[in-house]
Amino acid sequence: MRTLLVGLLLLLATSAAQAVDLQGEELARYHALNAELRCLICQNRSIAESDAPLAQDLRAIVERQIAQGRSDAEIKQYLVDRYGKWVLYDPPLDSATIILWAGPFVLLAVGLLVVFLLMRRRRGAPTPSPSLDRERLNRVLDEQARDADSDSSEERS
Amino acid sequence: MRWRLVLPIVIVFALIVLLGYGLTRRPDILPSAFIDKPAPAFDLPTLASDRDRITVDDLKGRVTLVNVWASWCVACRAEHELITAVSRRTGVPVVGLNYKDTEADALRWLGRYGNPFAVVAFDPSGATGIDWGVSAVPETFVVDAQGIIRYKVVGPITREEMNASLIPKLEQLKAKGS
Numbered sequence: 001m002r003t004l005l006v007g008l009l010l011l012l013a014t015s016a017a018q019a020v021d022l023q024g025e026e027l028a029r030y031h032a033l034n035a036e037l038r039c040l041i042c043q044n045r046s047i048a049e050s051d052a053p054l055a056q057d058l059r060a061i062v063e064r065q066i067a068q069g070r071s072d073a074e075i076k077q078y079l080v081d082r083y084g085k086w087v088l089y090d091p092p093l094d095s096a097t098i099i100l101w102a103g104p105f106v107l108l109a110v111g112l113l114v115v116f117l118l119m120r121r122r123r124g125a126p127t128p129s130p131s132l133d134r135e136r137l138n139r140v141l142d143e144q145a146r147d148a149d150s151d152s153s154e155e156r157s
Numbered sequence: 158m159r160w161r162l163v164l165p166i167v168i169v170f171a172l173i174v175l176l177g178y179g180l181t182r183r184p185d186i187l188p189s190a191f192i193d194k195p196a197p198a199f200d201l202p203t204l205a206s207d208r209d210r211i212t213v214d215d216l217k218g219r220v221t222l223v224n225v226w227a228s229w230c231v232a233c234r235a236e237h238e239l240i241t242a243v244s245r246r247t248g249v250p251v252v253g254l255n256y257k258d259t260e261a262d263a264l265r266w267l268g269r270y271g272n273p274f275a276v277v278a279f280d281p282s283g284a285t286g287i288d289w290g291v292s293a294v295p296e297t298f299v300v301d302a303q304g305i306i307r308y309k310v311v312g313p314i315t316r317e318e319m320n321a322s323l324i325p326k327l328e329q330l331k332a333k334g335s
Contacts, residue, residue: 040292053257054292057283082197082290084190 026066033062033072037079038087046089189309190290196223196300199285204255204277205264211252211278216300220330222251223298224274225286227258228266230294236313240297241273243319247327253277256286256294299323301330 022030034048039055047055047062058079065075079087091097191197196213203209216223224240226233244251253274255263258281267277280286289298292311299308308326310318 053283054287057287061287080190082190082287083292084290 020063022063022066029072030063030066033066033075034059036089037062037076038089040083040087189306189311191298191306192309194306196298196304196306197285197288197290199278199280199288201254201278201280201285204253204267204279205260211276213304215276216252217302217304219302220249220327221300222249222327223254223289223300224251225254225256225289225291225294225296225298227256227294228262229258230256232313233295234270236295236297237270237273239314239316239319241271243314243323243327244273247324247331249327249331250275254285254289254291255279255281256291257281257283297323299326299330301333 020027020030031048035046037047037058039045039047039050039052039058041052041054042050045055047058061078062075065078070078076088085091085097091100093101196216198213200210200212203211222240222243240251243249251274253276255277258279260279260281263277263279267274278285283291286294289296295313297310297314298306301307307330308323310323314323
């Protein structure tokens with residue numbers, strides 16, 4: 001998957017105008033890093049996709065630092081020091097990003113819990129069939145009959 | 158059971174509040190990575206000078222305002238008057254950082270609109286801008302007497318922001334420094 005992505009980016013890069021003085025593995029790292037870094041101006045694109053002047057500058061910095069032999073982690077740290085973790089499309093797990101990482105799973109767990117509770121209630125307690133209270137029914141019927149009698153006697157008198 | 162009626166209303170209301178909060182935020186304004194950190198080092202020529210240079214050490218010793226600007230930046234023109242006013246009202250000197258500009262354009266801009274800067278550092282490549290984490294001009298940094306960045310405004314300052322936060326912040330730092 002990762003090699004596929006890098007290969008795709010290499011393909012894209014051949015069409016890009018910017019000349020890069022890197023070869024082989026370094027070039028692959030360059031494109032992989034650019035895809036992971038967020039453009040500060042057009043905020044929903046990586047610096048590989050963006051043509052904003054700042055993105056061009058940042059690509060140049062990535063290129064220079066790779067040429068100087070810096071590691072990916074060092075280059076990322078260099079940019080995080082300046083722009084905050086915000087520049088990383090793949091932010092590290094820490095106290096500030098825990099909601100971001102754990103949020104979807106917490107919501108999923110809550111949803112499953114609700115579904116589970118609803119299902120258990122439906123199965124465990126089937127709606128009771130209305131049982132006939134004969135005694136009460138007879139009492140009510142008697143009362144109605146008596147009322148009807150007295151009504152008719154009133155009418156007669 | 159009453160809670161069955163009330164609960165959906167409560168949930169929808171909470172969602173509305175949450176979404177409303179989301180709408181009032183400005184996602185394009187990023188928190189600075191530099192608040193309460195030392196101002197990043199730089200060593201730049203001053204505008205229109207062959208010899209004079211300005212370094213980060215020149216910011217130490219008193220509260221300063223560092224304003225990143227460029228002649229091509231329309232929003233810089235909009236805040237120009239307020240930068241001048243802040244400096245006049247608080248007595249805090251403004252150090253300009255001329256970002257990705259040409260000397261001729263920068264000088265013409267200062268000539269036309271007036272020069273609010275005590276000194277202007279000239280950064281045509283934008284390298285110092287990157288070291289300061291500048292993503293878009295204008296940006297304004299408050300640097301205290303120890304050279305620590307204490308506050309930052311991204312984008313043009315507004316009159317409300319100037320009165321409500323920038324000037325009080327400067328006065329507070331000045332009082333602490335003396």
